[in-house]
Amino acid sequence: MTKLINLYGLDRAQLESLFVGRGLQAFRGRQLMKWVYHQGMTDFSAMTDLPKSMRQWLQDNTCFELPKVDAFKVSKDGTSKWVLDVGQGNFVEAVVIPDKGRNTLCVSSQMGCMLDCSFCSTGKQGFSGNLAAATIVGQMVLANNLLVERGERVTNVVLMGMGEPLLNFDAVVSATNIMMEDLAFGLSKRRVTVSTAGVVPAIYELAKVTDVALAISLHAPTDGLRDQLVPINRKYPIEQLLAACRHYVDHLGERRKLVIEYTLMKGVNDQLEHAIALADLLKDVRCKINLIPFNPFPASGYEKPAKQDIYKFQTYLMKQGYSTMLRTTRGDDIDAACGQLVGQVKDRTKRQTRYLARVKAHSEEVAGL
Ligand code: SF4
Structure with missing residues (x-):
């Protein structure tokens, strides 16, 4: 057939x-x-x-086939999460976050992720493959079907769920085209954001085919630290990444900015010295900064930053003239918060096995205290 x-x-x-x-x-x-x-x-x-x-x-x-819904949960703060069965034993997640009249959909682009950022629970699940464009768009259709019942729609989309979008380039470009297409969902190009950990050649390619908004998961102001947190930095170090960022933002035009994502982890990258280095690093990049306090998960090895450190970090950046938003944690009671999406994939990398062994050792250690 x-x-x-x-x-x-x-x-x-x-x-x-x-x-x-x-x-x-x-x-x-x-x-x-x-x-x-x-x-x-x-x-x-x-x-x-x-x-x-x-x-x-x-x-x-x-x-017209939508991804099969395996589970649907609603957080006490109104955040909704779908666990989607995408076939062959793989599950991915999509999340809608309602906030002040906006409904932001966080979309997955891959089954798991191969990049293994050290603070990300998706990365610990290993990688099983790319999602088809139809499955990415399907997440949008499901979310709108839910929202339409209360007379609302998805107003913003961020490709910040499971996976590295730029490693599923063609499907992500088609899906974001459909999201921004007047004959389809008609979202403004400022309201659809592709987020990358820094696949530098793909940023240049992206500039050739679309003007979707771009977010960079930076998380560290120096190569030494970023090499540990975001391992793709060893291949494409910060200097190369920022050159690609400048190219992309020039292509967007002078009224638009990149988003720099920076997850704050206690004692790792959340001190004033890091804020000073970050402000200096980004001085030639037209950007705004999103600070994301780390959401701990079992055996992550990292902790939430202290409130006063977050405040100092944000205040310093703002004093340097950066528009700096602090992302509040949403949906953590249903594991829908940033960095908590895990789905479940048939891991081709064996990373999940190693991680689960670490979780077991960690629980035994905690039980023995
Ligand atoms: S932070 Fe993003 S790129 Fe890094 S492992 Fe997680 S999903 Fe992949």
Whole structure:
């Protein structure tokens, strides 16, 4: 049996070429998009302005398939989390965070992650593969289906869930195109953010194909420290990363800024000396800074920063002229907070086994105290 094409994964250009390739006009692709995203219609027989033969072809060869929901939880602060069964024993997570009239969807782009940042629980799960564009868009459809019941919609998307988006480049570009497409979800390009740990060549590639917003998971102001926290830094050190950042932000135009993500970990990177080094490092990069107090998880080896250290860090950066936001922890009672997404993947790296052994040793140590 031929595999059906999941139409949730095709952006406007891809849909147009699907139809052109079948000898039809490109505008048919745009008509289809309107039915799906503006009318919420996925039944081809109801798309009466499409030729009957084409509707039959769509019926026989394509589908609209959403990821299977394995579990759904709502936090006491209103944060919602989906655990999605993405096949072959792999599960990923998506989270919606409501805040002051906004609904921010945090989307996963891979099953696990191969980058193994030392403070991230997703990284400890190992890696099992990329998500298809349709599965990334599917997270948006599920979230909107939930929100529409209370007359709301997803207003912002961040690709900061499980995975490194720029290592799933084509699918992420298609999915973000659909999120920003007027004929589909119509979000502003400022409201869809791809977050990277620093896959430098892919940042240059991204600038060639899109103007989606970009966030950099920096987390350290020096190579010595970043090598330990974000191991991809050994391949693409800070100087190369910031050169790529400057290139990308120039491409966005002077009214837009990058977002620098900085997770504060007690005694590791949260002291005034780090804030001073960070402010100096970023002086030529048009950016705003998001500070994220670390959310501990078992055997993470890191602790939450002290309130007074967070305050000093933020105040210093603000005095240097940086717009600096402190991200409050949301959804931690349902493990939906930043850095807590774990899903469950068939680990191809054996990292999960090593991590679980560490968790066991850690629990035994705690029990023995
Ligand atoms: S922080 Fe991001 S890039 Fe690093 S391991 Fe976690 S999911 Fe991967």
